[in-house]
Each structure stands twice: as structure tokens, then as C-alpha cells.
Amino acid sequence: MMSKGITTTLLHADRSGNIEHGAVHKPMHTAVAYRYGDVNDLVAVFQGTQSGYSYSRQGTPTTAALEHKITLLERGRGTVSFGSGMAAQAALFSTLLRAGDHLVSSQFIFGNTNSLLGTLQDLGVQVTMVDATDAANIAAAVQENTRMVFVETIANPGTQVADLAGIGRLCRERGLLYVVDNTVSTPYLFNPADVGAGLVMNSLSKYICGHGNALGGALTDVGGFDWSDYPNIAEVYRKGDPANWGLMQLRKKGLRDMGGSLASETAHRIAVGAETLALRMERACHNALTVAQFLEGHPSVARVHYPGVASHPQHARATELFGVRDASGGHAARYGALMSVELQPGLDCLAFLNALEIVILSTHLGDSRTLALPAAHTIYYEMGPQKRAQMGIADSLVRLSVGIEDTDDLLTDLAQGLARLTR
Known part of the structure; x- marks a missing residue:
């Protein structure tokens, strides 16, 4: 067979x-x-x-x-x-x-x-x-x-x-x-x-x-x-x-x-x-890596949490573990489509989210559309500040579940959202 x-x-x-x-x-x-x-x-x-x-x-x-x-x-x-x-x-x-x-x-x-x-x-x-x-x-x-x-x-x-x-x-x-x-x-x-x-x-x-x-x-x-x-x-x-x-x-x-x-x-x-898992994940992983690299270099962003960037503490481990194999058995790393972003001190993560036009404000993840929420204010609010600190969830943390939209559209939306904060 x-x-x-x-x-x-x-x-x-x-x-x-x-x-x-x-x-x-x-x-x-x-x-x-x-x-x-x-x-x-x-x-x-x-x-x-x-x-x-x-x-x-x-x-x-x-x-x-x-x-x-x-x-x-x-x-x-x-x-x-x-x-x-x-x-x-x-x-x-x-x-x-x-x-x-x-x-x-x-x-x-x-x-x-x-x-x-x-x-x-x-x-x-x-x-x-x-x-x-x-x-x-x-x-x-x-x-x-x-x-x-x-x-x-x-x-x-x-x-x-x-x-x-x-x-x-x-x-x-x-x-x-x-x-x-x-x-x-x-x-x-x-x-x-x-x-x-x-x-x-x-x-x-x-x-x-x-x-x-x-x-x-x-x-x-x-x-x-x-x-x-x-x-x-x-x-x-x-x-x-x-x-x-x-x-x-x-x-x-x-x-x-x-x-x-x-x-x-x-x-x-x-x-x-x-049936389309592989197709969607390929696009979403590509988008996520591109978005993470863009955000990591933006002056309004203090930190990007994404295994695909070299600054991530477990980047080497993720490179070894996660990815796809080609017909010859070669390994091509993929890092998933989920990331979190911390803005620079003094910048309002809620205002940033409200400025986005394509990214959807939602509690879900893994959708074909890009979704975002303020983690400490929503899905991790009940656990309290002490537990959030133990989990490394800052008050300014924005979770992004990156979808399969056209990459340039996502970058443009995130850029204009951050620009509004600096004006």
C-alpha cells in the first residue's frame, strides 16, 4: 500500500x-x-x-x-x-x-x-x-x-x-x-x-x-x-x-x-x-512568523512571545520539535499560529485593540480569521494577579491567534493600530 x-x-x-x-x-x-x-x-x-x-x-x-x-x-x-x-x-x-x-x-x-x-x-x-x-x-x-x-x-x-x-x-x-x-x-x-x-x-x-x-x-x-x-x-x-x-x-x-x-x-x-488542516496551518504559520518578526521590530512593542523568534527561550526546542517533513525526510520547522504581545509601558492595549480593523476581537483561537483579546482582562481575569504573574501573563498582554488572511493586510492593520497609539 x-x-x-x-x-x-x-x-x-x-x-x-x-x-x-x-x-x-x-x-x-x-x-x-x-x-x-x-x-x-x-x-x-x-x-x-x-x-x-x-x-x-x-x-x-x-x-x-x-x-x-x-x-x-x-x-x-x-x-x-x-x-x-x-x-x-x-x-x-x-x-x-x-x-x-x-x-x-x-x-x-x-x-x-x-x-x-x-x-x-x-x-x-x-x-x-x-x-x-x-x-x-x-x-x-x-x-x-x-x-x-x-x-x-x-x-x-x-x-x-x-x-x-x-x-x-x-x-x-x-x-x-x-x-x-x-x-x-x-x-x-x-x-x-x-x-x-x-x-x-x-x-x-x-x-x-x-x-x-x-x-x-x-x-x-x-x-x-x-x-x-x-x-x-x-x-x-x-x-x-x-x-x-x-x-x-x-x-x-x-x-x-x-x-x-x-x-x-x-x-x-x-x-x-x-480535511484542510494542513493547508490552513501552512498559511497561518507563515502569517504568524511574519507578524511576529514585524512586531518584534516595532518601537511600540516591548516583547513578542512566539516560539518562531530567536528571542524566545525555547526557540531551539521548538525548531527541533515542531514542523513538517518532506518526501526525503527533511524537517522544516513551523511554530504554530498563536502568539502574545506586550506593548511598551504606558501604551494602552485596549486602545490598540479597538484601533484594529481586520483583526477580530474574540475569545476564540485556531480560527481561519485572525483573532485578538487582552488576556489579563478576559480569559485569565478570574485567576487574579498573583496567578497571572506565575503564568507570565502581564496586564498589557495581547493574545493573537493568527489566521489565513493576506499577509500584507494583517501587517497593515497592525501597523495602523500601533500608529494610532503613538500619535
């Missing part, structure tokens, strides 16, 4: 199985219930000894088609999809951790994830947050009861790049479940399987969907963890191949019991959006 690139693989993934009437896309299956001609088949599906669908809360043929694509993207064993990225994270922590367990997390994480970890502590799970740009900090935080390590590849919004390979080696040595949120880098630029991750999280709402028109999340088992030794797998799911136990518990507990299900209509929209 010929080896195929990522776009070809995604475009033709649905045709790997039979599709009714020769359609090139899997159709939307909106039924809630599924009929069986033999009750023994129904029983087997319920008990997990036979593949099939019992009730749409646990998945449909349409969500399964999307999960197949995500599994291909992450080079994994299987995927469970959820109604949002936060639903995926809630399922991850609540179904695989128990009261008395210990979680080590990067301190550079999405604001809502930070809030969720606070809820987890209220439920009896110990959480230690450290600077994950050095695996030694993770190692120092590990305790007897540590079960899981959680990091983002490129942090939102500060763009710190975790010591992904070093943490992977540590987790293998200690037998810890290593979970990597791959949302900002996307599986186009990076596969956490390459650094020993056990589970990979993706917010499908962002770059994978790409058009700001659907919420979704996914957890993919990429084969880097031995579930047979994990004490938190319920006895009822300890049957068959242990490699399937983690996803089985996530699907049963996270979807069946907690109801964080992804609707078929939404799954279909995300699956179609995913």
Missing part, C-alpha cells in the same frame, strides 16, 4: 470503509437508538465483546468517522470524541483519577484548565503545578501517589514550550500516565506519540475544525502507556486487550455516565473542516 501524506489521508479517510450510495463523505447518522435483529448481538455490543452502537450518548457512526480521522492524525490506537475540549479534559481527570491521587501539571496552561484543576482539588485529588519547560521540575514534584503528568505543547497564551521529550522519558521511567494537550501545535506540526505520551488531548473546536463553527474535543490513546498496571481502571473494564482499557473507561464514564457527547451534526462539520 502506498504511503500517503496527511491531506490525502484525511480527504480519503471516509472511503476506507463502505459508504452508502458511493458518497465521498460519511453521512450524518442522527438516530439516538440502534436496532438489532438478534438480541444476542445487542447484548454483545452492550458488554463490549462486539463492535456496534447501542445509544448515541456513547457515539454514532458519524462520531466514529471523525474519531478515525483524529486517530490517523495522531498515529494512535483509538480516539474518543466529546462535545467540547473541556468535556474531554473533565472526562480525563474525573474518570482516570481518584480522591487521594496526585497530578503534576504544567503551570502554563489554559485558564479554564486551571479552573478545572481547582475543582479537582476540591474533590480530593492533589495537584502540583510547576514550570514544565524543564523536566527536572516535574521530577521534583513527583510523589508516591502521583498517577498522571499533564502538559500543553505550546502554552496558551504565553507560548512556553514544555520539555516534552524529557518529561516523556521521566514518565516512562516512573510508570506515569503522560497526557499532552496538542491543541496549539496540532497533529500537523507535532505528534506527542514521538515523545512517549500515553494520551493526547485535542480541542477540535480550534485548528482541526478551523472555521469557528463547531465545539468538540478528543482524547487519543497513542500507545505509550501500559494500562494493565494502572490501578484506577474499574474491574468491569479489565477484560480483553489491556491496551483498550483506558479508552473503554473514558467512553463509558465520560460519555455514558457524564453525557459529554458530541452530536453527529457537529462531528460531521469538524470532520470536513479537518
